[in-house]
Amino acid sequence: MGVTGGSAMKRGFNKTVYYIVCILIAIAMFLPFYWSVLTSLKPDDEIFAMPIKWFPDHFTFEHYRKAFTTVPFALYFWNSLVLALAGVLANLFFGSLSGYAFAKLKFRLNKPIFRVLLAAMMIPGIVTMIPTVYVMRHIPFAGGNDFFGSGGNGLMNSFWGIILPGASGTFAVFFMRQFFLTLPSDMMEMARIEGCREFMIFWRIYLPLTKPALATLSIFTFQAGWNGFLWPMIVLNDPDKATIQMGLQAFSYNFQTDYGPMMAGALVAILPILVLFLALQRYFVQGIAFSGIKG
Amino acid sequence: MMKGGSYMASMRKVERHQARTAYLFITPTVLLFAVFTVIPVVMALYLSFTNYDVLSRNDWIGLDNYRRLIDDDLLWKTFRNVFLYSVIFVPLNILISLLLGLLLSRAWRGVKLFRTFYYLPTLTSAVAAATVWIWLLHPEFGLVNGLLSYVGITGPAWLSETRTAMLSIVMLTLWQSVGSNMIIYLAGLQGVPDYLYESARLDGAGKLDCFRFITWPQLRPTTFLVSTMAIIGALQLFDQAFVLTQGGPANVTKTPVYLIYQQGFNQLQMGYASAQAFVLAMAILVFSLINMRISKAEEPVV
Numbered sequence A: 001m002g003v004t005g006g007s008a009m010k011r012g013f014n015k016t017v018y019y020i021v022c023i024l025i026a027i028a029m030f031l032p033f034y035w036s037v038l039t040s041l042k043p044d045d046e047i048f049a050m051p052i053k054w055f056p057d058h059f060t061f062e063h064y065r066k067a068f069t070t071v072p073f074a075l076y077f078w079n080s081l082v083l084a085l086a087g088v089l090a091n092l093f094f095g096s097l098s099g100y101a102f103a104k105l106k107f108r109l110n111k112p113i114f115r116v117l118l119a120a121m122m123i124p125g126i127v128t129m130i131p132t133v134y135v136m137r138h139i140p141f142a143g144g145n146d147f148f149g150s151g152g153n154g155l156m157n158s159f160w161g162i163i164l165p166g167a168s169g170t171f172a173v174f175f176m177r178q179f180f181l182t183l184p185s186d187m188m189e190m191a192r193i194e195g196c197r198e199f200m201i202f203w204r205i206y207l208p209l210t211k212p213a214l215a216t217l218s219i220f221t222f223q224a225g226w227n228g229f230l231w232p233m234i235v236l237n238d239p240d241k242a243t244i245q246m247g248l249q250a251f252s253y254n255f256q257t258d259y260g261p262m263m264a265g266a267l268v269a270i271l272p273i274l275v276l277f278l279a280l281q282r283y284f285v286q287g288i289a290f291s292g293i294k295g
Numbered sequence B: 001m002m003k004g005g006s007y008m009a010s011m012r013k014v015e016r017h018q019a020r021t022a023y024l025f026i027t028p029t030v031l032l033f034a035v036f037t038v039i040p041v042v043m044a045l046y047l048s049f050t051n052y053d054v055l056s057r058n059d060w061i062g063l064d065n066y067r068r069l070i071d072d073d074l075l076w077k078t079f080r081n082v083f084l085y086s087v088i089f090v091p092l093n094i095l096i097s098l099l100l101g102l103l104l105s106r107a108w109r110g111v112k113l114f115r116t117f118y119y120l121p122t123l124t125s126a127v128a129a130a131t132v133w134i135w136l137l138h139p140e141f142g143l144v145n146g147l148l149s150y151v152g153i154t155g156p157a158w159l160s161e162t163r164t165a166m167l168s169i170v171m172l173t174l175w176q177s178v179g180s181n182m183i184i185y186l187a188g189l190q191g192v193p194d195y196l197y198e199s200a201r202l203d204g205a206g207k208l209d210c211f212r213f214i215t216w217p218q219l220r221p222t223t224f225l226v227s228t229m230a231i232i233g234a235l236q237l238f239d240q241a242f243v244l245t246q247g248g249p250a251n252v253t254k255t256p257v258y259l260i261y262q263q264g265f266n267q268l269q270m271g272y273a274s275a276q277a278f279v280l281a282m283a284i285l286v287f288s289l290i291n292m293r294i295s296k297a298e299e300p301v302v
Helices: A002-041 A062-070 A073-104 A110-120 A125-137 A160-166 A170-181 A186-193 A198-227 A230-235 A244-254 A259-279 A281-294 B002-047 B064-070 B073-103 B111-123 B126-136 B143-150 B165-190 B194-202 B207-218 B220-235 B239-245 B256-266 B270-297
Strands: none
Touching: A002 A062, A002 A259, A002 B073, A002 B111, A002 B126, A002 B143, A002 B165, A062 A073, A062 A259, A073 A110, A073 A160, A073 A170, A073 A198, A073 A244, A073 A259, A073 B002, A110 A170, A110 B002, A125 A160, A125 A230, A125 B002, A125 B256, A125 B270, A160 A230, A160 B002, A170 A198, A186 A198, A198 A259, A198 A281, A198 B002, A230 A244, A230 B256, A244 A259, A244 B126, A244 B239, A259 A281, A259 B111, A259 B126, A281 B111, B002 B270, B064 B270, B073 B165, B073 B220, B073 B256, B073 B270, B111 B165, B126 B143, B126 B165, B126 B239, B165 B220, B165 B239, B194 B207, B207 B220, B220 B270, B256 B270
């Protein structure tokens, strides 16, 4: 009796410690979010007050108004949205098309090409950035270029310069290939016997089965497109074409002490991904686990 | 006989057709890969032997760029900076994500909610996170020094002191990255078969023994994946250094990618910048290989 009571108490104690530790870490992880929300809603005099005001006396949306009026934040938001969505659509289509071919179809160069794609992921982005600018400037017939790729700006300073280089990312191909590999091949053989065309086998039979993988992949590519910074900064010179990350960086650089609007801007830049995450949480976790295990 | 022959012929026809379809399917990917990866890599190699500067010159200068970078103190300083960063960041990243994974691997009530909270920071973009942390680390009114003042410590001016600037970037990037690695570790932990623990417990093994002889060896592939990605990412640090500290103070947070970006796109010395980029690529390759060796050396016990 005494022994079981003691061990039950010990278990209860352990559980309490466990939850306290978990909660403390959760607070630490969440504090920067709370801090920025707090700052974005506090009037200026409460922002610069010590000790910290954990709950503001007054709420104001002034900082949000200021962030959206001093710079065209809404336009940046829209630009980023267009770029991220275009990236998602392109990667879903090309990624699953190639992933299907690498996973399900027999051809002699299957393994070699796939290995080259994977190996190229090791090349740091900065190595290819400089010559890619040259290549894009000289794409024939684009951006006022003639047949020989000179005369205009090519794909520089246009959204295509962001969309095309990332339109069929190796991660998308790899991810979809891994998923197609888990699907059985006998459906394909049945369909062939019945005289179904190869593209239709892919489009009508296999692609609908990959919906969970497509959902996960769209989240990742959206996040990558939305959060991208260095490459858009190199390609887009026109202020009207700037993305939200570029706009936020310029804002925090130019208005270094305006912390209220800065936090408002940062939160607006985080918001779409946050909403996406809360709506599709299941796919996030599955996706990381899936690519992690198989990688 | 006849029938077998025609069957073989029709099989071959199906396979040929299949191969043609496959090549058609991968054409967009391969084409984009050729234009935006293969051609640029070859060009980068060529440019690294020229003095290309966009506007005027593009002469072959042989190994001059590589000779020049041997004496380029700033370049080696950026490499030292990023090595220092990696030496702190990578082990801490693995340690913290593993601990978080172990902590949240049990099926108790509320654990899913904790996972969500730990994962949230990984959703932020580098720019937004760095913007928030600029304010978080404000010497007078920032949250971190505010909290430190509760326990009577006067916090440093994190971003403008040479001692703490890189540490600030380490904290920011850890906050941003441990969540997703925790999920990878959680997936890895699920793959460890229960019977290993059961038989170990029958043999009288304690919790620490179980971790040392079962969990850690079984997680070797996971740790290899996490560490490889962390090393590759750490050596290419840019966004956070650009926004949080702008490479300063006194260049202590300037990274190779930052320097190459400035050399290539601000000063337009693209030939020289390409040579620097190849040195970085080599460094990444070498450290990935070393990491692979270390992981191979610890063969699983079970």
